[in-house]
Amino acid sequence: MNLGPHPRSHANKTAIRWAVAGLIGLSAGACDLVSEPDESPASENAPEEAEAISDVAEPEPTQPATQMVRNQQLTPSSGVATDPVAEQAFRRVRAVDPAELEPLPEAETTEDEVAPIAHRIARQQLPVRTEPSHRAALRGRIPMSEAFEVFAFVDGEGEDKGCGGLGWAEIGGGYVCLERTRKAAGKAPRTLPKMRGNGITPYYYAKVRKGRTAGIYKSIESYRAGEPAIDTLQPKRDYAFVGRRMKKGEFFLVNERRQVVPEKNMARFYPSTFEGIDLETESVPEGKVLAWAVQWPATPRYRTASDDQPIENIEHQQRLLLEPEPEGQWYALSDGSGYVHEEDVRRWTLPAALETAAAGEVWIDVNIEQQMLTVMRGKAPVFATLISTGLKGHTPRGTYRIRLKQATGTMSSDPGDSDVYAVEEVPHVQYFFGGIALHSAFWHNRFGHRMSHGCVNLSPKDAKTVYDMTGPHPQDGWLHVYETESDLGTTVRLHNGGAPVKDRRGPVEPVFG
Numbered sequence: 001m002n003l004g005p006h007p008r009s010h011a012n013k014t015a016i017r018w019a020v021a022g023l024i025g026l027s028a029g030a031c032d033l034v035s036e037p038d039e040s041p042a043s044e045n046a047p048e049e050a051e052a053i054s055d056v057a058e059p060e061p062t063q064p065a066t067q068m069v070r071n072q073q074l075t076p077s078s079g080v081a082t083d084p085v086a087e088q089a090f091r092r093v094r095a096v097d098p099a100e101l102e103p104l105p106e107a108e109t110t111e112d113e114v115a116p117i118a119h120r121i122a123r124q125q126l127p128v129r130t131e132p133s134h135r136a137a138l139r140g141r142i143p144m145s146e147a148f149e150v151f152a153f154v155d156g157e158g159e160d161k162g163c164g165g166l167g168w169a170e171i172g173g174g175y176v177c178l179e180r181t182r183k184a185a186g187k188a189p190r191t192l193p194k195m196r197g198n199g200i201t202p203y204y205y206a207k208v209r210k211g212r213t214a215g216i217y218k219s220i221e222s223y224r225a226g227e228p229a230i231d232t233l234q235p236k237r238d239y240a241f242v243g244r245r246m247k248k249g250e251f252f253l254v255n256e257r258r259q260v261v262p263e264k265n266m267a268r269f270y271p272s273t274f275e276g277i278d279l280e281t282e283s284v285p286e287g288k289v290l291a292w293a294v295q296w297p298a299t300p301r302y303r304t305a306s307d308d309q310p311i312e313n314i315e316h317q318q319r320l321l322l323e324p325e326p327e328g329q330w331y332a333l334s335d336g337s338g339y340v341h342e343e344d345v346r347r348w349t350l351p352a353a354l355e356t357a358a359a360g361e362v363w364i365d366v367n368i369e370q371q372m373l374t375v376m377r378g379k380a381p382v383f384a385t386l387i388s389t390g391l392k393g394h395t396p397r398g399t400y401r402i403r404l405k406q407a408t409g410t411m412s413s414d415p416g417d418s419d420v421y422a423v424e425e426v427p428h429v430q431y432f433f434g435g436i437a438l439h440s441a442f443w444h445n446r447f448g449h450r451m452s453h454g455c456v457n458l459s460p461k462d463a464k465t466v467y468d469m470t471g472p473h474p475q476d477g478w479l480h481v482y483e484t485e486s487d488l489g490t491t492v493r494l495h496n497g498g499a500p501v502k503d504r505r506g507p508v509e510p511v512f513g
Contacts, residue, residue, distance in 0.1 A: 093152045093170075100166060102183055116149035119184035120169070122477075127513070130484060132168035132175040133157045137510035139174030140474060140481040147189045148176070148477035172475045173487060189476035192407035193427055200273065200460045201442055202408060203240035203425050204253055206266035208233050214265040216255070220247045223260060233261065238269070238443060240408075240425035272445035274317050275461040276373075276385025288334050289322040290348040292386055294371075294448030299345065301338040305330035311338060317386070317447070320345065346370050346448045348384050354399075354493060356503070362469055362490055364438075366456055368395060369497035371448045373438075373456065375469055383469070385462045386447035392419055393454030397496060398504040400432040402470055402489030404511075406480050411439070411455075419453070427460065428467040432492045433504070439463060456494075482511055 101118050128140035132154050142148050152170040156163055164179035193202035208214045215229025224247070233239060243254035244263070251263035277290070284290045293299035293314045300310030305327045314320070321334040322345070330339045331347075351365035351374050358378070365374045368389050375383040389395040406429040412422035427440040438456045440463035441447075447459055458466060470490035474481035483489035485508050495501045 093154055094167070096153050096166060102185070114151050114172075116151055116172075118150040118169075119147050119187070119189060120150055120166075120178060120181040121145060121147050121184050121187060123180045123182055125479075126176050126180065128171065128174035128176055128478065128481075130174060130510070131157055132163075132170075132177075134163075134177065135512075136175070137484075137512055138482055139484065140478045142176065142477055143192075143479045146192070146477045146479070147184045147187045149189055149475060150178075173473070173481075191476050192474070192479055193425075195464075198271075200271050201440070202427055203242060204244050205238055205240055205269040205271075205424075205442055206253060206261075206263070207238050207269075208235050209265055209267045212265040214261055216259050216261055218259060220245065220252055220260050223252075223262065224248075230259070233266075236420050236422065238421075238423040239266075269443050271442040272447070272459045273461065274386070274445065274447055274459040275465070276383060276459075277319065278383055279381045280383075284348075285321065285334075287324065289324050289331070290384070291320045291322050291331070291345045292448060293318045293320060293340070293344060294346050294386065295344045296446065299340060301333070301340060302330075303338050305332075305339045307339075314340070317445075322347065346372055346386060348372055348374070350374075350381060351376060351493075352498060353379050354491065357491065362471075364466070364470070364490060364492045366492065366494040367497065368397070368494060371450065373458070373462075373466070375466060383465060385458065385465075388441065388444070388447050388449060388451035388457035390452050390454040391450035393452065395452070395454050395456065395494065396433050396436060397494050397499075397501045398433075399491060399493045399501060401483065401491055401505045402430045402432050402438075402472070403483050403509070404431040404480065405429065405467065405470070405472060405474060405489075406431075407474070408479070413453070421453075428458075428463040430467060430470060432489070438466060438492070483508055 104116065104119060106115075122142045122144050124144050126142040127138055128142060129136040130139045131137075133156060136157075148171055150169045151172055153166060154168050154170050154175065156168050163177040165181065166178040168175055169178050195202050196204070214233040216231040216233065217223040217227070217229055239253075239255075239261075241253040241261070242256050245252045245254055245260065252260040253263050253266060254260055293316060296316050298313035298316055299318075301312045301314050302309075303311050320340070322340070323332040323334055326342060327339070329342045331342060331345065332339055347370055349367075349370075351367070354363050354365075354376070357363050357376070360378050362382075363376050365376060366372075366387065366389070367374075371387055371389065373385055373387045374381050408425040408427050409429045410422065410424050411426050411429070413420050423443070427442075429437050429439040431437040436454050436456075438458060440460045441452070441457035442460055444451055444457070445459075447457065451457060472481045472483040472487045472489050488508070491505065493501065
């Protein structure tokens with residue numbers, strides 16, 4: 001249910017397509033709260049071994065490399081690039097020596113898409129710019145060691161043409177200086193974050209157990225040999241680990257530096273498996289109300305609206321269908337099996353239309369009263385789920401736009417806050433107002449109740465579902481993406497039970513750095 005444009009789409013895709021086509025004509029060779037403990041074997045949870053990097057044999061050029069002059073100025077052929085935008089993009093594109101390129105597998109593209117001409121790997125975190133200039137606004141970020149696609153090699157702009165190596169490249173919605181990159185050696189770009197084996201989260205998460213000291217050791221062997229810890233984890237912080245290993249019956253958590261922490265000193269988080277409903281494949285029967293049972297550990301069911309004692313419990317977060325008209329504070333289950341109290345369920349209703357939304361435009365409705373999120377396409381609902389908004393902090397009301405998306409990001413309290421917290425590598429973060437965001441919450445399973453410091457918490461599965469639907473749209477290999485005028489963030493409307501809210505969307509605010 002991917003509702004955004006194809007990840008390779010770009011405002012200048014036509015211009016780039018013609019420009020790259022012109023280069024190919026000149027150079028052949030310009031051709032990514034807790035459930036039960038994880039009982040899976042340690043081998044299935046072990047971190048991946050580092051990839052062996054080796055150069056790939058380069059294709060033989062069909063014409064002399066001396067014809068591929070860097071910064072060569074090209075003139076569009078008659079009938080190829082006629083509009084000013086296309087001509088400007090064409091003049092930016094330059095050829096490179098085919099020996100700098102690697103053979104790529106043939107990509108399936110549509111008429112409006114452009115296949116990449118190269119893959120590169122970042123040797124450090126790379127800023128993605130809106131223009132080929134170090135002074136341009138940020139479009140996104142690519143983390144170190146990640147592969148990304150290159151669609152054209154271009155000249156720098158103005159006084160900021162300086163960029164070593166292969167110079168500047170158009171990478172599908174932004175520009176990167178390739179100076180701190182290397183050949184991909186067959187490694188393809190991947191969608192971030194990369195999910196681990198359970199398909200729910202990209203990391204193992206844990207915090208220091210109360211009353212314990214959690215040391216970090218160079219290796220399992222170092223720990224078992226009695227060598228001292230090289231560092232100590234801090235309390236009031238949720239840590240992210242890339243793997244989990246077992247040695248002689250003892251489990252260890254592995255960090256990104258391949259150092260280990262004995263799991264016995266840590267309290268692991270077991271993310272919720274709850275997920276909402278795809279309203280395009282499952283419709284709500286006419287005359288019925290979609291709802292979820294939200295009381296933990298179970299929601300009581302009563303035979304009649306006047307009974308004092310429940311006859312049975314309904315499983316936590318079970319999806320229900322209710323009759324639309326309540327009897328006082330009680331709702332009848334549509335199958336005739338009894339009644340539930342209004343405080344024990346969260347009811348979904350079709351959100352009021354967003355008047356500014358174009359036909360087919362994707363936008364998000366957040367009903368704080370019912371702790372419910374709905375993804376809309378125009379006036380049609382496509383996805384609905386339970387959420388958790390602010391309990392320890394205020395969730396703002398209003399209509400906003402997503403300005404920044406992070407595949408993962410660290411979230412923490414402000415200096416001086418009485419409730420101190422820090423959470424590493426929170427997945428699928430979407431900021432829409434200051435430090436307030438939609439994001440995954442792996443640390444609780446109380447969706448349908450207020451739990452957050454002001455953000456909108458989603459279950460890990462739902463956070464990914466919503467992230468994949470919204471703009472701005474990152475390319476494979478991108479860790480962050482900022483909205484631009486050509487790739488606006490998705491609108492988010494937050495209200496309390498349908499009460500009117502102010503439209504707080506403004507112009508795109510460029511971010512520099």
